[in-house]
Amino acid sequence: QVQLQESGPGLVKPSETLSLTCTVSGGSVSSGSYHWSWIRQPPGKGLEWIGYIYYSGSTNYNPSLKSRVTISVDTSKNQFSLKLSSVTAADTAVYYCARAEYYGGNSHHIDYWGQGTLVTVSS
Amino acid sequence: SSELTQDPAVSVALGQTVRITCQGDSLRSYYTSWYQQKPGQAPVLVIYGENNRPSGIPDRFSGSSSGNTASLTITGAQAEDEADYYCNSRDSSGNHYVFGTGTKVTVL
Numbered sequence: 469q470v471q472l473q474e475s476g477p478g479l480v481k482p483s484e485t486l487s488l489t490c491t492v493s494g495g496s497v498s499s500g501s502y503h504w505s506w507i508r509q510p511p512g513k514g515l516e517w518i519g520y521i522y523y524s525g526s527t528n529y530n531p532s533l534k535s536r537v538t539i540s541v542d543t544s545k546n547q548f549s550l551k552l553s554s555v556t557a558a559d560t561a562v563y564y565c566a567r568a569e570y571y572g573g574n575s576h577h578i579d580y581w582g583q584g585t586l587v588t589v590s591s
Numbered sequence: 592s593s594e595l596t597q598d599p600a601v602s603v604a605l606g607q608t609v610r611i612t613c614q615g616d617s618l619r620s621y622y623t624s625w626y627q628q629k630p631g632q633a634p635v636l637v638i639y640g641e642n643n644r645p646s647g648i649p650d651r652f653s654g655s656s657s658g659n660t661a662s663l664t665i666t667g668a669q670a671e672d673e674a675d676y677y678c679n680s681r682d683s684s685g686n687h688y689v690f691g692t693g694t695k696v697t698v699l
Contacts, residue, residue, distance in 0.1 A: 505688070515626075515634065515677050515690040530687060564633060568688070576688070577624035577639035578679065584633050 470495035472565050472582035480559075480589050486552040490565030490582060497546055498523045503568040504548045505578065506539060508561040516561075520568060521548055555589045562586050594682050595691035602697040603668045611663045613678030613691045621681040623661035625654060628675045637676075638663055665696070673698045 476488035490504070497504055503520035510516075519529035521539045529537045533552070541548040552559060562584040570576035595615040603609035613623055622641070626634035636645050638654035651666045661680070665672055678691035 507690075514693040515628075515679075517679075517688040517690060520688070528687060574620060574681075575622040575640055577636055578626070578634075579636055579639075579645065581633040581635075 470567060470580045472567065472580055474563060474565050474582045474585040476585065476587070478586060478588060480555055480587060481591050482556055482589055483554055486550070486555050486559060486563075486587055486589070488550045488563055488565070488585065488587070490548050490550075492546045492548075492567075495567070495580075496543075497541055497548055498543045501569055501571060503528070503570055503576070504539075504541065505566045505568050506550045507564045507566055507578075507581075508559075509564070509584070510558075510561040518550065518552075518563075557589050560587065560589045594689050595678055595680060597676075597678060597691040597694045599692070600695040600697065602699055603665070604699050605670065606667055608664065608666045609668055609696060611665075611676050611694045611696065613661045613663075613680075614659055615680065615683075615689075615691075616659055617681045617683050617685065617689075618656060618659050618661050620685065623654070623656060623678050623680045625652075625663045626677045626679065627672075628677065629673075634677060668696075668698050670698050672696060 471493045480486045505520040506518040521527045536553045538551040564584045565582040566578045567580040568578045624639040628634040642654045676694045682689045
């Protein structure tokens with residue numbers, strides 16, 4: 469059973485960089501056919517896909533966040549990480565790490581999610 | 592704003608059938624997956640691909656698609672099905688994942 473666990477500060481000051489790490493157990497970030505993803509959900513609002521990384525290091529980001537987002541992977545620690553720069557109150561959200569399985573060129577689904585971690589942007 | 596549109600809320604009587612829809616141009620080319628989210632919990636995958644259910648998901652959940660609209664149907668809704676439901680697929684470019692706006696299902 470694959471498990472994902474987010475970790476990082478729960479409070480970040482405006483204009484600073486939000487940094488989170490996702491530790492994967494029961495599976496390997498080096499496995500093919502998976503996109504290791506970050507997704508967020510502002511309080512009381514819907515889900516927003518932030519981006520994903522493949523084990524090779526190739527990335528894909530939400531165009532609306534692309535200028536501020538960096539996702540990286542550390543295969544030796546079986547972890548992947550999110551950095552979001554120049555944060556504002558609008559970045560306050562529950563941040564989820566997740567595994568997306570993709571296949572056939574036109575299909576994917578997110579089969580495992582972390583429990584989520586609330587990050588508040590406030591001075 | 593999301594490229595996948597869902598009705599904000601629907602209600603269904605206990606034991607009856609409810610259909611939740613997700614509309615977007617990209618759905619003509621890409622499959623949709625569906626997620627159930629209860630308050631304070633992470634989303635859970637309920638339907639993916641043509642009409643596949645992960646292990647442990649009741650068979651009252653089913654999926655279908657036609658043109659630019661994907662649907663999730665709950666046949667014989669139970670009290671525990673009360674939750675928010677989100678669709679997920681690709682955006683119109685096909686290059687990025689995108690979530691629908693979400694539908695709150697109330698079981699009466």
